Amino acid sequence: xxxxVLDTPLTRLTGVxxxxxxxxxxxxxxxxxxxxxARAGGLGILASxxxxxxxxxxxxxxxxxxxxxxxxxxxxxxAADAAERARLLIEHGVRVASFALAxxxxxxxxxxxxxxxxxxxxxxxxxxxxxxxxxxxxxLVQGGExxxxxxxxxxxxxxxxxxxxxxxxxxxxxxxxxxxxxxxALAYGASGVAMGTRFLLTADSPVPDAVKRxxxxxxxxxxxxxxxxxxxxxxxxxxxxxxxxxxxxxxxARALRNAARxxxxxxxxxxxxxxDGLAMRRGRDLTWSQVLMAANTPMLLKAAMVDGRPDxxxxxxxxxxxxxxxxxTCEELIDAIVTGAAGVLRALPDRLVRP
Numbered sequence: 001x002x003x004x005v006l007d008t009p010l011t012r013l014t015g016v017x018x019x020x021x022x023x024x025x026x027x028x029x030x031x032x033x034x035x036x037x038a039r040a041g042g043l044g045i046l047a048s049x050x051x052x053x054x055x056x057x058x059x060x061x062x063x064x065x066x067x068x069x070x071x072x073x074x075x076x077x078x079a080a081d082a083a084e085r086a087r088l089l090i091e092h093g094v095r096v097a098s099f100a101l102a103x104x105x106x107x108x109x110x111x112x113x114x115x116x117x118x119x120x121x122x123x124x125x126x127x128x129x130x131x132x133x134x135x136x137x138x139x140l141v142q143g144g145e146x147x148x149x150x151x152x153x154x155x156x157x158x159x160x161x162x163x164x165x166x167x168x169x170x171x172x173x174x175x176x177x178x179x180x181x182x183x184x185a186l187a188y189g190a191s192g193v194a195m196g197t198r199f200l201l202t203a204d205s206p207v208p209d210a211v212k213r214x215x216x217x218x219x220x221x222x223x224x225x226x227x228x229x230x231x232x233x234x235x236x237x238x239x240x241x242x243x244x245x246x247x248x249x250x251x252x253a254r255a256l257r258n259a260a261r262x263x264x265x266x267x268x269x270x271x272x273x274x275x276d277g278l279a280m281r282r283g284r285d286l287t288w289s290q291v292l293m294a295a296n297t298p299m300l301l302k303a304a305m306v307d308g309r310p311d312x313x314x315x316x317x318x319x320x321x322x323x324x325x326x327x328x329t330c331e332e333l334i335d336a337i338v339t340g341a342a343g344v345l346r347a348l349p350d351r352l353v354r355p
Contacts, residue, residue, distance in 0.1 A: 003018070003041075003334075003335045003338045003339050003342075004338055004339060004342040005017070006018065006019055006182075006186070006338055006341060006342060008169075008186070008191040008192055009138075009169040009191040010043075010138065010169050010171060010191035010192040011191075011192070013117055013137060013138060013169055013191075014043055014070055014072075014095055014096055014117055015070045015095060016038075016041060016042060016043045016069070016070055017041030017042075018040075018041040018042050018192075018334055018337075018338050019182070019186075019191060019192025019193070020041075020042040020043070020182070020192060020193060020194075020195070020334050020337055020338065021042065021043045021045065021140070021171055021173075021192060021193065021194035021195070022034070022037040022042060022043065022044045022045055022194070022195065022196075022199040022330075023045055023074075023140075023173065023194050023195065023196040023199070024045040024046060024047035024048070024049075024072075024073070024074025024098060024100075025047050025147075025148075025196050025199075025200060025316070026047045026049050026050040026297075026298060026301055026305075027047070027050050027298075027301055027302050027305040027306050028047065028200055028205060028206065028207055028305055029044070029045055029046055029047040029074070029199075030046065030047070030059060030206055031046070031059050031062040031063045031066070032204060032205075032206050033199065033202075033204050033205055033206060033330070034046050034063050034071050035062075035063050035066040035067050035071075036202075036204035036329065036330040036331070037071075037199065037204075037330045037334070038063065038067045038069035038070065038071045039066075039067050039069060039330075039331065040329075040330045040331040040333075040334040040335070041069070041334060042330070042334045043070065043071065043072060043096065044063075044071045044072070045071070045072045045073065045074050045096070045098055046059055046060065046063065046071065046072070046073045046074065047074050048073050048074060048075055048076070048085060049074070049075075049076050049079075049100075049298070050298050050301075050302070053081060053084060053085065053088070056073070056085060056088060057088055057092075060073065060088070060089075060092045060094060061092070064092065070095035070096065071094065071095060071096070072094060072095060072096030072097065072098050072117075072119070073085075073089055073094050073096070073097060073098070074097075074098045074099065074100065075089075075097055075098070075099055075103070076099075076100065076101070077099045077100070077101045077102060077103040077104070077107065077120075078101055082103070082107060083107065083110070086107060086110055086111055086116075089111070089116055090110075090111070090114040090116060094116065095116070095117060096116065096117045096118075096119055097111050097116050097117070097118050097119070098119045098120070098121065098140065099118075099119075099120040099121065100121050100149070101120075101121075102120050102122075102127060102130060102131050102134075103118065103120060103131075104134075105134040105135070108131070108134050108135045108136060109135060112135055112137070117137045117138070118135070118136050118137050118138075119136065119137060119138045119139065119140055119171070120136050120139055120140070121139070121140040121141075121142055121173070122139050122140070122141055122142075122162065123141075123142055123143075123150060123151035123153070123158070124151060124153070124158075125158070125161040125162055125165050128141065128162045128165055128166050128170075129165050129166060132165075132166040132167070132168050136168065137168060137169070138168050138169040138170065138171060138191070139162065139166065139168065139169075139170055139171070140170075140171040140173055140194050141155070141158055141159050141162045141170055141171065141172055141173060141174075141190075142155070142158075142173040142174045142194075143155025143156070143157070143158045143159065143172075143173070143174030143175065144158075144174065145174040145175030145318055145319040145320065146173055146174035146175070146196065146233065146318045146319075147196050147197050147221075147233050147234075147316045147317045147318035148196070148232060148233060148316045149230060149231060149232055150174065150223075150231065150233055151231075152231075154174075154175075155172060155173070155174040155175050155176075158174075159172050159185070159188050159190060160188060160189075163188060163189045163190065169191040169192075170189070170190050170191060171190060171191060171192050171193065171194050172185040172188065172190040172192070172193050172194070173193065173194035173195070173196075174318065175318065175319060175320055176193040176194070176195050176198070176320065177195060177197070177198045177320040177323060177324060178336070178337060178340055179336065179337045179338065179339065179340020179341040179342075179343065179344060180340060180341070180344055181193060181337075182337055182338070182340070182341035183340075183341040183344035183345050186341065186345070195318075195320075196316075196318060197215075197317050197318040197320050197321050197324065198320060198324060198333065199330065199333070200212075200215070201215055201216065201321075201324050201326075201327055202327055202328055202329060202330050202333055203327050203328065203329045203330075204329055204330045205327075207305050208305075208306075208308035210308055210310075211304055211305065211308055211310055211315065212327060214235070214237075214310050214315065215235065215315065215317065215321055215324070216324065216325060216327075218235045218236075218317065218321050218322065219322050220235070220236045220322070221233050221234060221235055221236065221317050221318070221319055221321060221322075222234060222235075222236045222240060224240060224243065224244060226240075226243035226244050227243065227297055227300060227314055228297045232297070232314075232316065233316065233317060233318065233319075234314045234315055234316055234317060235310075235314075235315040235317045235321070237310060237311075237314070237315070238311070239310075239311060239312065239313070239314065240314060243314075299313075300312075300313045300314045301313060301314060301315075301316060
C-alpha cells in the first residue's frame with residue numbers, strides 16, 4: 001500500500017517515498033530488515049559496525065538483489081577502515097551514509113563528491129553546527145529518549161535547538177513510534193523521524209521471537225555505564241542489575257574476554273583492534289578503561305539479539321518500548337505512521353481555537 005504522500009526535504013534528498021528512517025542497529029539492521037523498510041518506502045540503514053568488510057559487501061549486494069529502492073549504511077567514523085568502507089558504498093551506489101560520530105571533513109567530501117548523501121547523528125547543537133559546516137547533507141538528532149548511546153537532553157528540547165542552528169534537513173529521533181510523533185516532528189520543522197526500537201519490534205526484524213516477547217513485556221529502561229563505560233539505554237533486566245552492582249575490576253576482566261570473542265567473530269587482528277581503540281579514544285575523549293569496556297557492547301548485544309539469550313546479554317532500547325505492544329510488518333508500520341500523521345495534520349485546522 002502506497003498511502004498518503006508527505007513530501008519533505010528528507011524524501012527529496014534521499015529519494016524515498018516516506019519521511020521515516022530505520023536506524024542502524026548492530027546485529028539487527030541487516031539485509032532482511034533493511035530490505036523490508038526500503039520496499040515499504042522508508043529509509044533502511046544497514047548497521048556495519050558488527051560486520052567485516054566482506055560481510056558488509058555481501059549485505060549491500062543482498063539488499064541490492066532484493067530491491068532497487070534507496071537505502072543507506074551506517075559507518076563508524078573512528079574505524080581504521082572507514083575510508084575503505086566509504087569506497088565500498090561508492091562502488092555499490094549506496095544512496096546514504098550515516099554516522100554515529102562525526103565523520104571527518106575529508107570523508108564527508110569524498111562521499112559527497114561521489115553523490116552519496118551524508119547524514120551524521122548528533123546529540124548536541126554544537127555537533128550539528130560542526131558537521132553542517134563541514135558539508136553534511138542532513139543531520140539526525142537523537143534525544144535522551146532514544147536507545148543506545150544517548151545524551152541527557154530530551155528530543156523536544158534538542159530538536160528545536162538544532163533546527164534553529166542549521167540550515168540543512170533535520171531528522172528527529174528518540175521517543176518516536178507512531179503517526180502522532182511524525183506529525184509533531186514535522187510541526188517542529190523536522191524533515192522526518194528515525195526509529196530504532198519500533199523497527200526492532202516488527203515481524204521483519206531478525207531478532208529471535210523470544211527476545212521480542214521480552215521487549216513487548218518491558219515497562220522500564222535504564223541508562224547504565226556498566227556496559228561499555230559511557231551512557232547506554234537498555235532494558236532493565238537481572239543481568240543489567242548485576243552489571244550495576246559489579247566492581248570495576250570485574251567489568252574490565254569481562255571486557256577483556258569479550259574483546260577476544262569479538263576479535264574471533266569480526267575477524268579483526270589485535271593490531272587492528274588496537275588502532276580502532278586509539279581512534280575511539282581520540283574521537284570520543286574516552287579513558288583507556290572506557291575504550292577497553294567498549295568491547296562489551298557488540299558481544300553483550302549479540303548474546304541477546306542473535307543468540308536469543310537475554311539472560312546473558314543486554315537489550316538496547318528507547319523509552320518508546322513501554323508503549324509498543326505489536327509486531328507489524330515494516331510495510332504495515334510505515335503505512336500506519338504516514339497515514340496517521342497525515343490524518344493528524346489534516347485535522348489540525350478544525351482543532352484550532354477561534355476567537
